[in-house]
Amino acid sequence: MTINQRMFEIMKKKNIKSVDIANKLGISKSVISNWKSRETNPPAEYIVPICELMGVSIEFLLTGKERKDLSEEESKIIEAYRKADPAEQGVIKKILDIQENTERSYQSKTG
Numbered sequence: 001m002t003i004n005q006r007m008f009e010i011m012k013k014k015n016i017k018s019v020d021i022a023n024k025l026g027i028s029k030s031v032i033s034n035w036k037s038r039e040t041n042p043p044a045e046y047i048v049p050i051c052e053l054m055g056v057s058i059e060f061l062l063t064g065k066e067r068k069d070l071s072e073e074e075s076k077i078i079e080a081y082r083k084a085d086p087a088e089q090g091v092i093k094k095i096l097d098i099q100e101n102t103e104r105s106y107q108s109k110t111g
Contacts, residue, residue: 001064002039003062006061007042016053018032018036021053024053025050047061047062052082055079
C-alpha cells in the first residue's frame with residue numbers, strides 16, 4: 001500500500017474530509033483531490049501536519065507499520081503529548097520528573 005492509499009484509507013476510517021486537511025495545510029481542496037486522482041503522495045513538508053490531523057504516527061503513514069516496542073496505550077499517550085500545547089507539555093514533563101525522582105529515591109532506599 002502506498003502513502004497515498006494509506007492516507008485516504010485513514011481519512012475514510014476516521015471520517016476526515018479533504019477540506020479538513022486542506023484547511024490544516026493552507027491549500028485548496030483541489031490539491032487533495034489531485035493527490036487522490038493522480039495517486040501521488042503529498043509533498044514531504046505536509047507529512048507531519050497530515051499525521052497530526054489524522055492522529056497517526058509518521059512511521060505509520062509512511063510505512064504502514066507502528067513501532068512494536070510501544071503498547072497501544074503508550075502510543076496514545078505520546079500522540080496526546082504531541083498534540084498538547086507547550087504549557088501542557090511542561091506540566092507533563094514536570095510530573096514525569098517527579099515520578100522519576102520518587103522512583104530513584106525509593107530504589108536507593110530499598111536497593
